[in-house]
Amino acid sequence: xxxxxxxxxxxxxxxxxxxxxxxxxxxxxxxxxxxxxxxxxxxxxxxxxxxxxxxxxxxxxxxxxxxxxxxxxxxxxxxxxxxxxxxxxxxxxxxxxxxxxxxxxxxxxxxxxxxxxxxxxxxxxxxxxxxxxxxxxxxxxxxxxxxxxxxxxxxxxxxxxxxxxxxxxxxxxxxxxxxxxxxxxxxxxxxxxxxxxxxxxxxxxxxxxxxxxxxxxxxxxxxxxxxxxxxxxxxxxxxxxxxxxx
Amino acid sequence: xxxxxxxxxxxxxxxxxxxxxxxxxxxxxxxxxxxxxxxxxxxxxxxxxxxxxxxxxxxxxxxxxxxxxxxxxxxxxxxxxxxxxxxxxxxxxxxxxxxxxxxxxxxxxxxxxxxxxxxxxxxxxxxxxxxxxxxxxxxxxxxxxxxxxxxxxxxxxxxxxxxxxxxxxxxxxxxxxxxxxxxxxxxxxxxxxxxxxxxxxxxxxxxxxxxxxxxxxxxxxxxxxxxxxxxxxxxxxxxxxxxxxx
Numbered sequence: 001x002x003x004x005x006x007x008x009x010x011x012x013x014x015x016x017x018x019x020x021x022x023x024x025x026x027x028x029x030x031x032x033x034x035x036x037x038x039x040x041x042x043x044x045x046x047x048x049x050x051x052x053x054x055x056x057x058x059x060x061x062x063x064x065x066x067x068x069x070x071x072x073x074x075x076x077x078x079x080x081x082x083x084x085x086x087x088x089x090x091x092x093x094x095x096x097x098x099x100x101x102x103x104x105x106x107x108x109x110x111x112x113x114x115x116x117x118x119x120x121x122x123x124x125x126x127x128x129x130x131x132x133x134x135x136x137x138x139x140x141x142x143x144x145x146x147x148x149x150x151x152x153x154x155x156x157x158x159x160x161x162x163x164x165x166x167x168x169x170x171x172x173x174x175x176x177x178x179x180x181x182x183x184x185x186x187x188x189x190x191x192x193x194x195x196x197x198x199x200x201x202x203x204x205x206x207x208x209x210x211x212x213x214x215x216x217x218x219x220x221x222x223x224x225x226x227x228x229x230x231x232x233x234x235x236x237x238x239x240x241x242x243x244x245x246x
Numbered sequence: 247x248x249x250x251x252x253x254x255x256x257x258x259x260x261x262x263x264x265x266x267x268x269x270x271x272x273x274x275x276x277x278x279x280x281x282x283x284x285x286x287x288x289x290x291x292x293x294x295x296x297x298x299x300x301x302x303x304x305x306x307x308x309x310x311x312x313x314x315x316x317x318x319x320x321x322x323x324x325x326x327x328x329x330x331x332x333x334x335x336x337x338x339x340x341x342x343x344x345x346x347x348x349x350x351x352x353x354x355x356x357x358x359x360x361x362x363x364x365x366x367x368x369x370x371x372x373x374x375x376x377x378x379x380x381x382x383x384x385x386x387x388x389x390x391x392x393x394x395x396x397x398x399x400x401x402x403x404x405x406x407x408x409x410x411x412x413x414x415x416x417x418x419x420x421x422x423x424x425x426x427x428x429x430x431x432x433x434x435x436x437x438x439x440x441x442x443x444x445x446x447x448x449x450x451x452x453x454x455x456x457x458x459x460x461x462x463x464x465x466x467x468x469x470x471x472x473x474x475x476x477x478x479x480x481x482x483x484x485x486x487x488x489x490x491x492x
Contacts, residue, residue: 101428101429101430102430102431103430103431103432104431120430121427121428121430123428144424144427144428146424150424151424153422153424153425154422154424154425154428155425155428157418157419157422157425158419158425158428158429158430158432158433159429159430159432159433162415162432162433162436162437163432164469164472165411165415165436165465165469166436167472167480167481167484168465168468168469168471168472169408169411169465169468170484170487170488171468171471171472171480171484172403172461172464172465172467172468173403173404173487174487175464176399176400176403178390178392178396178397178399178400179399179400179401179403179404180487180490180491181367181390182347182367182369182390182400182401182404183347183404183405183491183492184347184348184349184366184367184404184405185348185349185350186349186404186405186408186409186438186439187404187405187408187491188491188492189435189436189438189439190408190411190412190435190436190438190439191408191488192432192435192436193432193435193436194481194484194485194488195485195488196481198478198481198482199478201477201478201481202477202478202481205473205477215418216469218418218421219411219414219415219418220466221418222414222415222417222418223410223411223414223462225414225417226410226413226414226417227451231447231448231451232444232445232447232448234413234417235413235440235442235444235447235448236444238413238416238417238440239440239441241416241420241426242416242437242440242441244426245426245429245433245434246429246434
């Protein structure tokens with residue numbers, strides 16, 4: 001398949017490394033000094049499927065610019081962590097909002113790798129397009145179909161709010177020098193999401209703050225409920241829920 | 247050295263596997279049906295150093311029973327996650343409250359392994375005893391000296407409260423089926439502490455609830471403070487603090 005990828009960071013770079021083995025892939029990125037590797041998106045005109053993998057705050061601009069260039073049957077999927085804001089506008093090409101549930105705390109092409117999407121869920125909040133689905137499945141990922149609204153609520157709960165909590169855990173602990181000195185693997189894992197890159201974290205909090213606030217309130221309620229009933233039984237239930245997740 | 251270990255779970259078992267390579271070690275445990283492998287602690291009479299690695303709620307009883315048996319120059323160290331409750335009473339042997347900052351979410355001798363303590367901090371809230379320090383250092387761990395009170399506050403912040411938050415995160419997420427379906431590595435790591443074994447979790451929450459409550463309030467304050475100032479700058483500061491920790 002003729003595939004284009006705009007933005008070669010962790011997600012776009014990993015897609016590039018996986019897909020170039022079997023497909024004709026053009027990757028477009030900016031070098032670190034901001035210079036375009038390709039001068040424009042003209043080279044993407046003949047692509048059947050394009051992944052837009054730029055930071056969230058740049059994605060709408062890229063999607064707008066593609067309107068000038070792409071034929072109407074080109075399939076374009078973004079990979080943003082939020083899906084409502086990209087779904088507001090009709091596009092003259094086949095736009096399919098999507099979000100692969102994969103990543104690490106590292107950023108950039110140098111951190112990208114083959115196999116990042118293996119075993120991951122890949123949320124799609126647009127039409128069931130065969131080209132996109134076949135590529136997603138070839139990466140070892142599983143498409144999950146839902147609405148943009150439900151997606152944005154769910155990621156607040158399992159990704160954006162936990163990131164905020166991880167950041168706050170470090171912030172709270174820093175007042176206690178002994179805590180900082182003796183923290184071990186439990187605290188390390190619990191706070192790994194605090195390493196999320198600043199640009200992404202700010203985009204998430206700015207653009208999904210209502211859902212994040214709701215999730216924080218639900219967390220606080222759960223903290224209060226936790227030891228109200230039969231705590232050992234609740235822990236067993238929690239462990240059972242979590243073991244079904246991973 | 248003649249060493250004794252009472253309780254061969256994750257911590258005691260790992261100590262046993264490491265120390266028996268170079269020392270004369272007697273391990274005392276209960277089999278799964280509750281039958282004592284050794285009928286009494288009599289066999290520990292000639293030990294120079296004894297580690298008490300039983301669950302927290304059984305440790306005071308074991309320390310009491312050892313009073314009948316041990317000569318006054320025997321060094322006894324417990325490994326409980328809390329240090330104030332074991333420090334209340336004078337013992338007729340050389341009792342040194344200690345806490346290795348190492349563990350996994352698994353329990354039992356079958357989960358124990360050589361090298362668990364390598365690179366770990368090992369908190370001591372009693373006297374600087376050469377025998378104990380040399381053994382701790384031989385395991386690759388670093389002794390950290392502090393008071394029982396400061397220790398219990400610090401572990402609430404970096405271990406017990408994060409465990410409660412991890413449990414509450416799963417409890418809050420379970421109301422959202424999509425969240426449960428699409429959760430990925432970020433949520434998995436953030437909630438790993440929710441897998442802590444029930445007996446240990448209940449002991450921690452029951453015996454350290456005041457410090458845990460204080461830590462929860464500090465976390466809530468940090469959540470509120472997080473985005474008040476310059477959020478990107480705060481994230482950079484948080485990442486810098488965390489990278490010095492691990």
